[in-house]
Amino acid sequence: MEEKLKTLVLDMAKKAKLASRTLMQLSSSVKNEVLLKVAQRLRANKGYLQEVNSRDVNLALTQGLSPAFIDRLTLSDKVIEAMAKGLEEVAQLPDPVGEVVKMWRRPNGLLVGRMRIPLGVIAIIYESRPNVTIDAAGLCFKSGNAVLLRGGKEALNSNLALAEIFKGVLEEMGLPQEAVQVIPTPERKAMEYLLELEEYIDLVIPRGGEGLIRFVTEKARMPVIKHYKGVCHVYVDEAADLSKALSIAVNAKCQRPGVCNAMETLLVHKAIAPSFLPEVAREYAKYGVEIRGCPETLKYIPYAKAATPSDYGYEFLDLILAVKVVDSLEEALSHIAQYGSNHTEAIITENYSRAMQFLKEVDASLVLVNASTRFNDGGELGLGAEIGISTTKLHAYGPMGLEELTTTKFIAFGDGQIRS
Amino acid sequence: MEEKLKTLVLDMAKKAKLASRTLMQLSSSVKNEVLLKVAQRLRANKGYLQEVNSRDVNLALTQGLSPAFIDRLTLSDKVIEAMAKGLEEVAQLPDPVGEVVKMWRRPNGLLVGRMRIPLGVIAIIYESRPNVTIDAAGLCFKSGNAVLLRGGKEALNSNLALAEIFKGVLEEMGLPQEAVQVIPTPERKAMEYLLELEEYIDLVIPRGGEGLIRFVTEKARMPVIKHYKGVCHVYVDEAADLSKALSIAVNAKCQRPGVCNAMETLLVHKAIAPSFLPEVAREYAKYGVEIRGCPETLKYIPYAKAATPSDYGYEFLDLILAVKVVDSLEEALSHIAQYGSNHTEAIITENYSRAMQFLKEVDASLVLVNASTRFNDGGELGLGAEIGISTTKLHAYGPMGLEELTTTKFIAFGDGQIRS
Numbered sequence: 074m075e076e077k078l079k080t081l082v083l084d085m086a087k088k089a090k091l092a093s094r095t096l097m098q099l100s101s102s103v104k105n106e107v108l109l110k111v112a113q114r115l116r117a118n119k120g121y122l123q124e125v126n127s128r129d130v131n132l133a134l135t136q137g138l139s140p141a142f143i144d145r146l147t148l149s150d151k152v153i154e155a156m157a158k159g160l161e162e163v164a165q166l167p168d169p170v171g172e173v174v175k176m177w178r179r180p181n182g183l184l185v186g187r188m189r190i191p192l193g194v195i196a197i198i199y200e201s202r203p204n205v206t207i208d209a210a211g212l213c214f215k216s217g218n219a220v221l222l223r224g225g226k227e228a229l230n231s232n233l234a235l236a237e238i239f240k241g242v243l244e245e246m247g248l249p250q251e252a253v254q255v256i257p258t259p260e261r262k263a264m265e266y267l268l269e270l271e272e273y274i275d276l277v278i279p280r281g282g283e284g285l286i287r288f289v290t291e292k293a294r295m296p297v298i299k300h301y302k303g304v305c306h307v308y309v310d311e312a313a314d315l316s317k318a319l320s321i322a323v324n325a326k327c328q329r330p331g332v333c334n335a336m337e338t339l340l341v342h343k344a345i346a347p348s349f350l351p352e353v354a355r356e357y358a359k360y361g362v363e364i365r366g367c368p369e370t371l372k373y374i375p376y377a378k379a380a381t382p383s384d385y386g387y388e389f390l391d392l393i394l395a396v397k398v399v400d401s402l403e404e405a406l407s408h409i410a411q412y413g414s415n416h417t418e419a420i421i422t423e424n425y426s427r428a429m430q431f432l433k434e435v436d437a438s439l440v441l442v443n444a445s446t447r448f449n450d451g452g453e454l455g456l457g458a459e460i461g462i463s464t465t466k467l468h469a470y471g472p473m474g475l476e477e478l479t480t481t482k483f484i485a486f487g488d489g490q491i492r493s
Numbered sequence: 494m495e496e497k498l499k500t501l502v503l504d505m506a507k508k509a510k511l512a513s514r515t516l517m518q519l520s521s522s523v524k525n526e527v528l529l530k531v532a533q534r535l536r537a538n539k540g541y542l543q544e545v546n547s548r549d550v551n552l553a554l555t556q557g558l559s560p561a562f563i564d565r566l567t568l569s570d571k572v573i574e575a576m577a578k579g580l581e582e583v584a585q586l587p588d589p590v591g592e593v594v595k596m597w598r599r600p601n602g603l604l605v606g607r608m609r610i611p612l613g614v615i616a617i618i619y620e621s622r623p624n625v626t627i628d629a630a631g632l633c634f635k636s637g638n639a640v641l642l643r644g645g646k647e648a649l650n651s652n653l654a655l656a657e658i659f660k661g662v663l664e665e666m667g668l669p670q671e672a673v674q675v676i677p678t679p680e681r682k683a684m685e686y687l688l689e690l691e692e693y694i695d696l697v698i699p700r701g702g703e704g705l706i707r708f709v710t711e712k713a714r715m716p717v718i719k720h721y722k723g724v725c726h727v728y729v730d731e732a733a734d735l736s737k738a739l740s741i742a743v744n745a746k747c748q749r750p751g752v753c754n755a756m757e758t759l760l761v762h763k764a765i766a767p768s769f770l771p772e773v774a775r776e777y778a779k780y781g782v783e784i785r786g787c788p789e790t791l792k793y794i795p796y797a798k799a800a801t802p803s804d805y806g807y808e809f810l811d812l813i814l815a816v817k818v819v820d821s822l823e824e825a826l827s828h829i830a831q832y833g834s835n836h837t838e839a840i841i842t843e844n845y846s847r848a849m850q851f852l853k854e855v856d857a858s859l860v861l862v863n864a865s866t867r868f869n870d871g872g873e874l875g876l877g878a879e880i881g882i883s884t885t886k887l888h889a890y891g892p893m894g895l896e897e898l899t900t901t902k903f904i905a906f907g908d909g910q911i912r913s
Contacts, residue, residue, distance in 0.1 A: 097856070177875060294710050436613075439904070443906070444909070445912050448912060467888045468888040482858055483892075484859070486864075487864025489863055491744035
């Protein structure tokens with residue numbers, strides 16, 4: 074049984090590697106044609122997809138899974154249309170493959186450059202969200218990579234049905250169907266075997282809970298790009314423009330509190346706290362934000378709860394906010410270095426030197442001056458669609474778009490050069 | 494005992510992380526001053542270093558280690574001068590840290606860019622070659638990273654003495670000595686503990702034998718950049734300029750056969766084999782190269798040995814060469830895809846379309862047209878000093894210079910932007 078599972082996974086990985094050799098060479102126009110056809114097919118097969126999906130959903134319901142879980146699992150009309158639109162958008166994005174990033178001539182006449190190429194085979198491990206199957210497959214395909222998809226077991230039927238539609242288009246166009254494969258079994262062991270196949274898989278991207286990400290990090294022999302939690306801070310400096318600070322603090326916390334680039338802790342300079350804190354508290358009250366503050370905060374927001382030490386560095390993903398009054402920019406920087414998650418950090422100030430110091434010294438995938446943390450997103454930063462926001466420093470730090478799914482090789486044009 | 498070792502390694506990693514926060518902010522001029530002082534100090538302490546080194550060498554001699562091993566272990570006058578010169582060269586190289594790679598304005602006015610920053614803490618695991626201690630420390634320091642060094646146990650005393658000199662300069666200049674640390678114990682367990690500390694170590698670079706690299710890949714929870722073997726091919730196309738083909742084939746094999754970018758297999762198009770093979774064989778005979786050929790090769794070089802299947806894809810690192818006659822560029826490409834190691838591949842041809850096809854289709858860290866494989870080297874390609882040649886596709890594919898020891902973070906200058 075175990076042997077059979079091992080063989081199944083190995084065989085899929087080998088076929089993915091083989092398919093990747095073809096994908097590497099595809100022209101952008103062929104790739105775009107595939108994406109547009111898949112989008113069309115998703116819309117045309119909506120009824121079938123929803124029928125298959127309802128089996129997954131019904132089983133999840135009998136297992137008593139939460140409404141939020143069921144919501145993510147469901148292929149509603151809206152979700153199917155969003156998947157189709159997403160593919161059409163990816164088709165519009167420039168193809169990074171083949172770009173020569175830089176080129177220079179060496180003293181001996183050798184013309185040397187770096188050319189963008191696909192990574193090869195990417196494995197994506199994700200929660201029970203079937204839309205990720207199509208979103209991830211689209212981005213990997215456009216960037217010339219084969220993809221092995223391993224979604225949450227509750228979504229298995231839906232994921233297989235979605236992959237079938239992609240494969241159908243690939244077959245029709247004479248392209249290798251193994252470019253997009255869903256691991257067809259719910260067993261956890263299958264994932265473990267997959268993570269050993271460094272010879273065939275170039276990168277694994279785990280998305281989901283911290284436990285899953287740690288498990289993948291421990292087991293994987295190939296590079297892992299992590300999308301960990303976001304404990305994002307906004308620091309309101311003493312020289313902040315109060316109206317900017319106010320609208321950014323509200324936007325960063327309230328516009329969509331359940332996502333990784335929402336603010337979790339607000340740091341306020343003591344000189345501005347007396348004027349800023351009561352005002353921002355009034356705004357937060359309108360949204361029902363629960364404030365957990367340090368003793369200094371409680372002076373200005375008497376109805377706030379007292380923060381416990383574990384409230385700092387915590388990802389609430391909810392309308393709950395930790396607040397701390399700090400003595401200086403230095404204290405804010407130390408707090409962020411200790412409690413931040415290298416995700417997104419913002420300073421609100423009109424002071425030039427402190428803005429530049431914050432920008433230089435904070436180690437996070439995105440550091441902002443006078444703008445909301447919510448901008449840490451591929452679309453918002455101008456990269457187009459993204460596969461997630463990496464908090465791993467290697468290869469891709471921040472939103473991962475098409476370019477981040479490629480690497481560069483060196484190329485050299487000579488006319489007989491030898492080394493002396 | 495095990496607990497004590499664990500605590501020691503953890504403590505070193507924590508201190509390295511702390512030091513990295515200071516290193517991140519250092520100006521280029523301070524970093525260069527350190528490097529130049531260390532170079533000076535190495536020369537001034539030559540006698541002391543050689544005395545300590547002789548203890549390592551004597552022990553290795555009593556253990557009957559090979560002359561090549563002893564050679565790599567010895568801190569000769571020449572090696573010490575090369576280390577000092579190396580540091581002076583690194584001081585001359587441009588500092589990648591702080592470079593803003595790209596900057597663009599979003600429709601909402603947000604000015605977004607990518608700024609180059611150090612990785613943080615880098616662990617280097619290497620053979621018993623004490624010069625790597627200084628070379629690696631110099632590159633990591635210049636790129637703003639703290640480094641944890643774990644060399645072969647036979648070189649431990651030498652490595653510690655070299656690190657002491659670096660630390661002395663750091664102390665004098667009021668900089669954290671934990672920027673450069675040598676793991677002070679030969680136990681293998683220490684390395685295992687190190688590889689678990691993903692929270693403090695951002696990257697591990699193993700150098701050395703395949704066994705060691707596989708061990709590190711399996712155990713490490715942080716990203717690993719591998720410097721595996723180089724099984725490099727030269728393909729002599731039917732349209733090759735024979736004199737270029739001849740000098741490149743000789744240079745790629747004979748100029749320094751023991752290194753990873755030397756050619757291991759020569760592929761020759763059948764149309765050119767009758768004229769090229771006897772001629773290149775005469776040249777190889779002058780160098781004492783042993784030829785192991787396919788049946789077709791033996792027709793033109795009767796005194797060659799018959800190649801066994803395992804000769805293809807083998808890294809001889811010696812004056813031994815596998816030769817194969819192929820029917821077409823396609824056969825050469827398939828051979829390289831099957832037996833190559835993603836390191837360095839070259840085509841010799843005057844045919845434009847085949848040159849471009851080879852360049853596009855071959856997946857290797859460097860692909861050359863009409864030049865020797867020996868050019869896969871940071872210095873030769875114009876990157877300056879390098880820490881090795883990565884065959885890992887993620888983050889750095891090819892020679893790793895200073896820039897490859899950094900990453901980029903996103904920065905954004907706003908004037909109050911919020912997300913709607």
